Amino acid sequence: MALLEVTNLKTHFTTRDGVVRAVDGVSFSVEEGHTLAIVGESGSGKSVTALSLMRLIPDPPGKIIDGSIILRGDDVLKMDASTVRAMRGDRIAMIFQDPMTSLNPVFRVGFQIGEALRIHKGLSRKDAAARAVEMLDLVGIPNPAERARDYPHQFSGGMRQRAMIAMALACDPDVLIADEPTTALDVTIQAQILELMIELQQRKGTAIIMITHDLGVVADMADDVMVMYAGKQVEYGSAHDVFYQPLHPYTWGLLDSLPRHDIDEKGTLLPIEGQPPSLIDVPSGCAFHPRCPYAQDRCVKESPELREITAGHQAACHFAGEDGFVRGEAVPVTGEVA
Amino acid sequence: MFKYVMRRLFQMIPVFLGVTLMLFVLRIPGLLPGDPIQLIVGERELTPALRAEIEEKNHLNEPLHIQYGYYVGGLLQGDLGESYQKSRPVTEILGDKFPNTFRLAFAAILVEIIVGVLAGIISAVKQYSFWDVLVTLSTSVLVSVPVFWLGMLLQMFFGIKLKEWTGGSVFLPISGMGNPPDFVHLILPAITLASVSTAYVARIMRSQMLEAMGQDYIRTAMAKGLTERAVVFKHALKNALIPVVTYIGIDLGALMGGAILTESVFSWPGVGREIYLAVLQRDWPVVMGGVVVVVVIVMFVNLLVDISYAALDPRIRYGGAAE
Numbered sequence: 001m002a003l004l005e006v007t008n009l010k011t012h013f014t015t016r017d018g019v020v021r022a023v024d025g026v027s028f029s030v031e032e033g034h035t036l037a038i039v040g041e042s043g044s045g046k047s048v049t050a051l052s053l054m055r056l057i058p059d060p061p062g063k064i065i066d067g068s069i070i071l072r073g074d075d076v077l078k079m080d081a082s083t084v085r086a087m088r089g090d091r092i093a094m095i096f097q098d099p100m101t102s103l104n105p106v107f108r109v110g111f112q113i114g115e116a117l118r119i120h121k122g123l124s125r126k127d128a129a130a131r132a133v134e135m136l137d138l139v140g141i142p143n144p145a146e147r148a149r150d151y152p153h154q155f156s157g158g159m160r161q162r163a164m165i166a167m168a169l170a171c172d173p174d175v176l177i178a179d180e181p182t183t184a185l186d187v188t189i190q191a192q193i194l195e196l197m198i199e200l201q202q203r204k205g206t207a208i209i210m211i212t213h214d215l216g217v218v219a220d221m222a223d224d225v226m227v228m229y230a231g232k233q234v235e236y237g238s239a240h241d242v243f244y245q246p247l248h249p250y251t252w253g254l255l256d257s258l259p260r261h262d263i264d265e266k267g268t269l270l271p272i273e274g275q276p277p278s279l280i281d282v283p284s285g286c287a288f289h290p291r292c293p294y295a296q297d298r299c300v301k302e303s304p305e306l307r308e309i310t311a312g313h314q315a316a317c318h319f320a321g322e323d324g325f326v327r328g329e330a331v332p333v334t335g336e337v338a
Numbered sequence: 339m340f341k342y343v344m345r346r347l348f349q350m351i352p353v354f355l356g357v358t359l360m361l362f363v364l365r366i367p368g369l370l371p372g373d374p375i376q377l378i379v380g381e382r383e384l385t386p387a388l389r390a391e392i393e394e395k396n397h398l399n400e401p402l403h404i405q406y407g408y409y410v411g412g413l414l415q416g417d418l419g420e421s422y423q424k425s426r427p428v429t430e431i432l433g434d435k436f437p438n439t440f441r442l443a444f445a446a447i448l449v450e451i452i453v454g455v456l457a458g459i460i461s462a463v464k465q466y467s468f469w470d471v472l473v474t475l476s477t478s479v480l481v482s483v484p485v486f487w488l489g490m491l492l493q494m495f496f497g498i499k500l501k502e503w504t505g506g507s508v509f510l511p512i513s514g515m516g517n518p519p520d521f522v523h524l525i526l527p528a529i530t531l532a533s534v535s536t537a538y539v540a541r542i543m544r545s546q547m548l549e550a551m552g553q554d555y556i557r558t559a560m561a562k563g564l565t566e567r568a569v570v571f572k573h574a575l576k577n578a579l580i581p582v583v584t585y586i587g588i589d590l591g592a593l594m595g596g597a598i599l600t601e602s603v604f605s606w607p608g609v610g611r612e613i614y615l616a617v618l619q620r621d622w623p624v625v626m627g628g629v630v631v632v633v634v635i636v637m638f639v640n641l642l643v644d645i646s647y648a649a650l651d652p653r654i655r656y657g658g659a660a661e
Contacts, residue, residue: 054561056557056560085563085564085565086563088561088562088563089561089562089563090563093562094561096554096557096558096561098554101553101554102555102557102558103555104555104558104576104577105555105653106576106577106580106650106651106652107573115562116562116563119562119564120563151652151653153652164558167558167562
């Protein structure tokens with residue numbers, strides 16, 4: 001059994017305009033010491049998936065309406081409030097996109113790192129402070145003892161994200177969820193933060209769920225990749241398979257819109273036309289069909305099931321696995337789809 | 339920090355001079371009714387010799403700018419002049435009244451802090467609940483009710499009607515401080531004086547709290563596994579309190595300067611009422627002295643508030659000595 005197994009997770013939000021199916025039946029699993037990347041455009045349900053794992057969905061308006069999240073045999077969705085709190089920060093920890101706003105400006109950095117240790121490990125204020133200094137040292141903050149007494153505004157963006165990582169890893173969690181941890185950082189700092197995460201993962205054996213829209217990050221870190229579109233997973237498999245034998249036209253689109261400086265220097269980027277759909281009024285059939293160059297009548301009427309195409313590699317496309325339906329070879333359907 | 343405080347202290351000088359100058363302008367003959375010499379003489383017969391003597395003693399025969407010089411000179415030595423009406427030094431008169439004003443001010447601030455902050459927190463934490471609606475409605479009413487009218491209403495209800503209904507056994511005193519001063523005399527004036535600011539404090543507290551609760555660092559705190567109580571009362575509250583403390587601090591300065599309306603309605607023997615009576619009697623040195631002292635107090639309390647900011651919000655460091 002995997003460390004974390006998520007089955008048929010559905011998280012919906014009730015709004016005035018209707019029900020937003022932010023996450024609509026997603027299943028995946030993560031092994032110890034492995035990294036799963038969840039990829040997709042903004043609004044595809046990546047972050048809601050992550051927050052659902054922590055049971056941090058604001059209710060109302062949000063609600064996890066179905067599914068199971070099994071962490072080492074315990075169903076997170078069946079836990080009572082105090083068990084969930086005991087799990088947060090201790091067994092599953094999370095770092096967020098914007099380190100500038102994710103730290104509380106009026107508390108010292110060391111205090112904020114030590115807080116989780118005090119609640120989960122029962123450390124005294126003094127021991128927690130000492131451990132916080134060790135954690136800052138671990139994530140590569142120079143003069144950690146001094147820096148622990150600083151306030152967040154005295155840290156640079158990269159240092160703050162290091163502090164966030166220190167905070168998340170303080171209790172040695174089984175799973176670390178990183179919600180676009182490098183998006184708000186400079187490119188050079190991005191690389192440092194990713195390296196740090198990889199290094200700490202190797203040292204501690206933490207499973208990482210990396211949420212990102214940056215396929216470069218995925219290539220660097222991920223063992224497995226899940227591609228999400230409109231709240232559903234459209235492709236799921238090992239990073240190698242998803243990168244080298246992508247099955248879903250949406251994944252092709254994502255890969256095509258990635259700048260490749262190794263091959264065609266002047267090659268133009270191929271963006272995916274159109275916008276992600278509204279999650280209230282999801283298109284009929286395959287949610288991707290209005291933007292898919294290969295869509296046929298069947299795609300409008302029939303919603304494709306996620307199915308295993310090759311061993312351990314799943315995709316939700318009617319044509320995935322058919323002869324000739326391969327990235328770069330498939331022929332776009334011209335003309336209006338009925 | 340030291341440099342900052344010194345700069346602020348220096349900035350007080352022009353404000354101080356400006357206020358005294360403006361008050362002095364009011365003494366240009368013919369601008370305000372009433373003859374000060376007549377006031378000083380009172381019932382005695384005003385002979386030319388007596389007039390000359392009084393003019394000489396009070397420097398009233400000098401041109402206005404010379405009089406101003408005398409006044410500021412006296413001020414720097416702690417002399418605010420002598421009351422026309424009471425023939426007592428103004429410092430003595432005000433010295434008697436300020437402790438009473440402070441008493442009332444602190445009572446009112448306490449009401450603001452306890453009622454205003456709590457109502458704001460409850461209102462924010464239970465947004466759109468019955469309590470939230472109640473707080474929102476009652477604060478809207480309170481900020482628009484004139485203070486003197488609220489005071490009279492409270493007097494009528496708790497002082498007169500309640501006494502009638504209970505046959506004279508239960509009521510709250512409606513004037514004075516009691517002899518010796520006691521707590522029950524403080525209740526109605528303190529509530530009246532605090533009313534508008536309590537409503538503002540509740541509203542600021544509510545909006546700041548709601549804003550803080552929506553911040554990313556709150557999600558971080560939740561993700562750490564903190565209880566909701568710890569998240570609200572530690573992580574959100576400390577951020578939300580900063581503007582509230584500022585408001586209360588500034589209000590404390592204003593209240594310590596005396597509350598003319600409340601003190602008058604409740605016959606509270608404070609500085610505000612003293613200034614009000616002095617205006618009625620055209621007792622110029624008392625008005626002038628009272629206003630000058632109030633201005634100085636407000637300036638110093640505001641400086642203290644600004645300094646205490648730095649203690650609450652680590653992002654604020656004065657004087658550029660931070661990193």
